[in-house]
Amino acid sequence: MSKIEVTLTEPSSVLFDIEKRAHAYPWSEIVFFQPLSAGTLWWSISVDKRIVGFANTQLVADELTLHNIAIDPRYQGRGFGKFLLNDILNYADKHNALMFLEVRESNASAIHVYQQAGFSIVGRRPNYYASDSGREDALVMRREIS
Ligand SMILES: CC(C)(COP(=O)(O)OP(=O)(O)OC[C@H]1O[C@@H](n2cnc3c(N)ncnc32)[C@H](O)[C@@H]1OP(=O)(O)O)[C@@H](O)C(=O)NCCC(=O)NCCS
Secondary structure, three states: OOOEEEEEEOOOHHHHHHHHHHOOOOOOHHHHOOOOOOOEEEEEEEEOOEEEEEEEEEEEOOEEEEEEEEEOHHHOOOOHHHHHHHHHHHHHHHOOOEEEEEEEOOOHHHHHHHHHOOOEEEEEEEEEEEEOOEEEEEEEEEEOOO
């Protein structure tokens, strides 16, 4: 049976490689490797010691923002995104933190994962992201403390 582990980590070339392959519009190298601001955590998920995904969160007062989450495309759709998010939800609950995130409105798989995790749509930022057809709205999602 495979051993799945979620651990705290630092940005690395392995994570950046997943970033570039998982996102159509990845973070730039400068943004990815910028010095950590207060409350920022990087998370990684590994299967039998192989890193298959990561997340970036920031806790400020009682709000935890999920800034990034990505699973290596070769490992998507096998429950790893949900597994990683679950550890982050536990962290938010332990800190009595509301959670927020922004997601492209076309990103049906991510929205599905977030809704399953108890997030609901609370806002919209028009033309927030670059997209192939010009600009695209971001949906703002929030999860209450459970
Ligand atoms: C979004 C992402 C993190 C989800 O991780 P994942 O490991 O692929 O998702 P999981 O396998 O854990 O799936 C969780 C749920 O979403 C569903 N799901 C996964 N991919 C889906 C898809 N393409 N369409 C619809 N539902 C999907 C699964 O069926 C599962 O639901 P279920 O429990 O009802 O069966 C991953 O797909 C990813 O890295 N995407 C690219 C980067 C990205 O968009 N990040 C989010 C930016 S805000």
